[in-house]
Amino acid sequence: xxxxIANQDFAARLVAVAEATESTLDALLQPHRLKGERTRPERxxxxxxxxxxxxxxxxxxxxxxxxxxxxxxxxxxxxxxxxALEMVHCYSLxxxxxxxxxxxxxxxxxxxxxxxxxxxxxxxxxxxxxTFAFDVIADAPTHPDAGVRADLTLMLARAAGLGGMVGGxxxxxxxxxxxxxxxREFVALMQSMKTGALLLFAVxxxxxxxxxxxxxxxxxxRYGSALGAAFQVADDVLxxxxxxxxxxxxxxxxxxxxxxxxxxxLGLEEARRxxxxxxxxxxxxxxxxxxxxxxxxxxxxxxxxxARKS
Amino acid sequence: xxxxIANQDFAARLVAVAEATESTLDALLQPHRLKGERTRPERxxxxxxxxxxxxxxxxxxxxxxxxxxxxxxxxxxxxxxxxALEMVHCYSLxxxxxxxxxxxxxxxxxxxxxxxxxxxxxxxxxxxxxTFAFDVIADAPTHPDAGVRADLTLMLARAAGLGGMVGGxxxxxxxxxxxxxxxREFVALMQSMKTGALLLFAVxxxxxxxxxxxxxxxxxxRYGSALGAAFQVADDVLxxxxxxxxxxxxxxxxxxxxxxxxxxxLGLEEARRxxxxxxxxxxxxxxxxxxxxxxxxxxxxxxxxxARKS
Numbered sequence: 107x108x109x110x111i112a113n114q115d116f117a118a119r120l121v122a123v124a125e126a127t128e129s130t131l132d133a134l135l136q137p138h139r140l141k142g143e144r145t146r147p148e149r150x151x152x153x154x155x156x157x158x159x160x161x162x163x164x165x166x167x168x169x170x171x172x173x174x175x176x177x178x179x180x181x182x183x184x185x186x187x188x189x190a191l192e193m194v195h196c197y198s199l200x201x202x203x204x205x206x207x208x209x210x211x212x213x214x215x216x217x218x219x220x221x222x223x224x225x226x227x228x229x230x231x232x233x234x235x236x237t238f239a240f241d242v243i244a245d246a247p248t249h250p251d252a253g254v255r256a257d258l259t260l261m262l263a264r265a266a267g268l269g270g271m272v273g274g275x276x277x278x279x280x281x282x283x284x285x286x287x288x289x290r291e292f293v294a295l296m297q298s299m300k301t302g303a304l305l306l307f308a309v310x311x312x313x314x315x316x317x318x319x320x321x322x323x324x325x326x327x328r329y330g331s332a333l334g335a336a337f338q339v340a341d342d343v344l345x346x347x348x349x350x351x352x353x354x355x356x357x358x359x360x361x362x363x364x365x366x367x368x369x370x371x372l373g374l375e376e377a378r379r380x381x382x383x384x385x386x387x388x389x390x391x392x393x394x395x396x397x398x399x400x401x402x403x404x405x406x407x408x409x410x411x412x413a414r415k416s
Numbered sequence: 417x418x419x420x421i422a423n424q425d426f427a428a429r430l431v432a433v434a435e436a437t438e439s440t441l442d443a444l445l446q447p448h449r450l451k452g453e454r455t456r457p458e459r460x461x462x463x464x465x466x467x468x469x470x471x472x473x474x475x476x477x478x479x480x481x482x483x484x485x486x487x488x489x490x491x492x493x494x495x496x497x498x499x500a501l502e503m504v505h506c507y508s509l510x511x512x513x514x515x516x517x518x519x520x521x522x523x524x525x526x527x528x529x530x531x532x533x534x535x536x537x538x539x540x541x542x543x544x545x546x547t548f549a550f551d552v553i554a555d556a557p558t559h560p561d562a563g564v565r566a567d568l569t570l571m572l573a574r575a576a577g578l579g580g581m582v583g584g585x586x587x588x589x590x591x592x593x594x595x596x597x598x599x600r601e602f603v604a605l606m607q608s609m610k611t612g613a614l615l616l617f618a619v620x621x622x623x624x625x626x627x628x629x630x631x632x633x634x635x636x637x638r639y640g641s642a643l644g645a646a647f648q649v650a651d652d653v654l655x656x657x658x659x660x661x662x663x664x665x666x667x668x669x670x671x672x673x674x675x676x677x678x679x680x681x682l683g684l685e686e687a688r689r690x691x692x693x694x695x696x697x698x699x700x701x702x703x704x705x706x707x708x709x710x711x712x713x714x715x716x717x718x719x720x721x722x723a724r725k726s
Contacts, residue, residue: 142571143579144609150578150586201543206535225516229539230586233511233546234578240550241573244566252563256554259569261452263551268460268544269453276460276540299454 116406123171124164127192130185131158134242153223153231154238158196161214165411166191166308169333172403173312173326183248187258187311190243194266195304197235200228202275236266249315258311265307274300281366288366294335296366301341302334309333325395329388333408336384340412342367343377385412426716433481434474437502440495441468444552463533463541464548468506471524475721476501476618479643482713483622483636493558497568497621500553504576505614507545510538512585546576559625568621575617584610591676598676604645606676611651612644619643635705639698643718646694650722652677653687695722 135155137146167188174184203210203218204225211221220228242248244259264270277296281288309330313323346369364370369377388408392401445465447456477498484494513520513528514535521531530538552558554569574580587606591598619640623633656679674680679687698718702711 139579140574142574143577143583144605144613145583146578147583147586147590149590150583154578201539204539206539226589227586229511229514229516230582230589233542234582236543236546237573237577237582240569241577244554244569244573252566256562256565256569259550259554259566263547263554264450264452267453267547267551268456268464269449272540272544272547273453273455273457273460276457276537279536279540280457280459295454303454 116403116410119172119403120163120165120168120410123168123188124162126171126185127164127167127188128159130182130189131192134186134189134238135159140241149223149227150230150234153219153227154234156222157200157219157228157231158193158235161196164188164192165337165407166195166304169305169308169330169404169407170312170315172407173309174315176312176397176400176404177316177318179312179316183250184312184315186242186245186248187315188308190239190248190258190262191304191308191311193235193239193242194262194271197232197239198266198271198275198304200232200235204228207275207279254314257314261307261310261314265303270299270303271301274298274303278366282363285364287364288371290368290371293366293368293371297338297368298331298335301338302331305334305337306330322395322397325391325397328391329395329404329408332384332388332391333411336381336388336408337411339368339377339381339384340414342369343374343381344415345369346374346377381412385409426713426720429482429713430473430475430478430720433478433498434472436481436495437474437477437498438469440492440499441502444496444499444548445469450551459533459537460540460544463529463537464544466532467510467529467538467541468503468545471506474498474502475647475717476505476614479615479618479640479714479717480622480625482717483619484625486622486707486710486714487626487628489622489626493560494622494625496552496555496558497625498618500549500558500568500572501614501618501621503545503549503552504572504581507542507549508576508581508585510542510545514538517585517589564624567624571617571620571624575613580609580613581611584608584613588676592673595674597674598681600678600681603676603678603681607648607678608641608645611648612641615644615647616640632705632707635701635707638701639705639714639718642694642698642701643721646691646698646718647721649678649687649691649694650724652679653684653691654725655679656684656687691722695719 135151135158137148137151139145170188170191171184174180199213200219202208203213204220210218212218219231239262240259243262244255249255249258266272274296278300281292281296306327309326310323313326318326345367368380372380385408389405392405445461445468447458447461449455480498480501481494484490509523510529512518513523514530520528522528529541549572550569553572554565559565576582584606588610591602591606616637619636620633623636628636655677678690682690695718699715702715
């Protein structure tokens with residue numbers, strides 16, 4: 107498994123990292139057994155591959171790879187860490203799509219895992235990807251220093267767990283079930299957990315792998331927090347704009363379901379301003395960290411995050 | 417968090433380790449945030465506590481604690497590793513009980529997590545416990561040596577993942593759905609994954625924490641494998657005996673559901689012989705490892721595993 111990523115401009119690099127992530131995930135999710143494994147059941151492995159391969163912009167792996175690259179760190183170990191992160195993201199999508207959760211039949215135009223297979227297999231495929239993420243990140247080929255691997259494991263568990271992504275999903279489901287309007291503070295907290303924590307992990311893991319010093323780490327954490335928040339506000343704005351276009355009314359399906367969004371809490375105009383201010387804050391954090399021109403790609407990622415149309 | 421376990425005979429030690437496990441789990445699953453956590457949502461935490469506390473003999477923590485104790489390793493770090501293991505066991509029970517899986521309403525006489533809360537919360541509580549297990553095992557208080565923590569993380573992920581417990585559950589569900597009889601080899605493979613892998617991890621993790629040498633590790637792995645297999649055959653035999661008593665017929669509910677059991681594959685008499693032979697093999701492995709009288713408690717655990725009535 108050795109995947110080269112050429113140095114190019116933002117759009118080309120986004121594609122290149124996505125391709126490198128895809129081929130590394132493909133190599134990890136093969137029928138061969140690792141030491142300590144008895145066998146990899148065919149149908150379960152197939153469902154895990156279905157849920158993990160062929161999807162998305164791979165923004166999280168991109169942020170991890172580019173942040174590590176600021177410090178000259180690159181190669182298969184960095185890609186393995188990026189794939190562990192992406193497996194956690196993919197597992198969360200599989201479980202979020204389940205009938206008991208968001209009950210979605212389609213994701214990116216394809217049947218969701220529980221539709222393409224069955225519900226039990228989807229639950230197990232999610233469990234399997236989450237567990238395999240910790241296998242990949244803790245194993246020696248990811249980094250020669252066991253201390254770094256233990257740190258990355260802990261950071262990933264905390265970003266994904268009850269005080270991070272899983273907790274954010276729990277808050278989101280509770281919010282949707284309630285009738286009361288949601289405060290801006292609640293929405294910001296929920297979003298910082300549900301989507302922000304993994305995006306922040308991407309940047310912080312890259313910094314840890316790259317060996318960032320304390321000042322650089324603080325600046326990159328500020329960048330990752332702002333970018334994560336901008337990403338979710340941009341999503342809320344896109345949903346609301348899509349609803350406006352499609353339905354010709356301001357209140358879209360998010361509003362109908364009393365979904366906790368920043369558009370609902372702030373209004374569309376103010377949400378757009380907040381989104382753009384967060385992207386600026388992310389870019390400013392890079393400047394304050396003293397990264398100069400080497401961080402141009404990460405600055406571009408912040409602009410891309412708020413300008414994207416899907 | 418500091419829990420003392422006095423040196424006593426087997427039954428008393430089993431209770432003492434269960435109590436220490438319970439109080440350590442209780443201390444870990446509190447509302448306070450750890451570094452990197454935003455907040456611990458109340459209802460999710462409650463469901464995780466419901467699924468993890470107040471249950472069972474805690475056989476897996478017992479095996480880990482007693483194996484580490486062979487080498488003089490004890491204290492809060494060992495208990496944290498034992499709790500990480502128990503969290504993985506408890507998450508698997510929560511997900512296995514879901515309507516899409518075994519669809520059980522009761523566990524140990526109490527409503528299952530999805531009955532006491534709701535299905536979405538049960539899925540997230542399982543996800544949260546699995547993720548938190550890796551947080552606990554990778555964090556510094558578990559062991560001063562990051563290399564040991566990275567090893568334990570990897571071993572736990574592999575025992576729990578698609579080539580271990582999750583894969584075993586997938587094979588078990590597939591087997592139940594099929595009409596064909598199951599070979600003894602298939603049942604042994606499935607059981608070595610579904611229940612054997614975590615029991616083996618308990619022993620191997622204790623050996624790693626204790627700093628066992630290669631010969632000792634090999635002997636303890638043999639012990640753990642045999643014990644894990646004996647445990648599952650004993651379960652199959654208990655189910656069949658219970659069915660015989662309750663229904664006055666040989667073919668019990670396991671047989672009705674075409675469940676992959678060793679009683680179905682071997683018959684009850686041969687399964688009993690196999691169970692006892694496996695317990696003897698476990699005890700012999702301890703003798704071959706040269707542990708002498710210090711392993712009396714582990715030998716007792718093998719006898720207990722096959723003699724228990726529940």
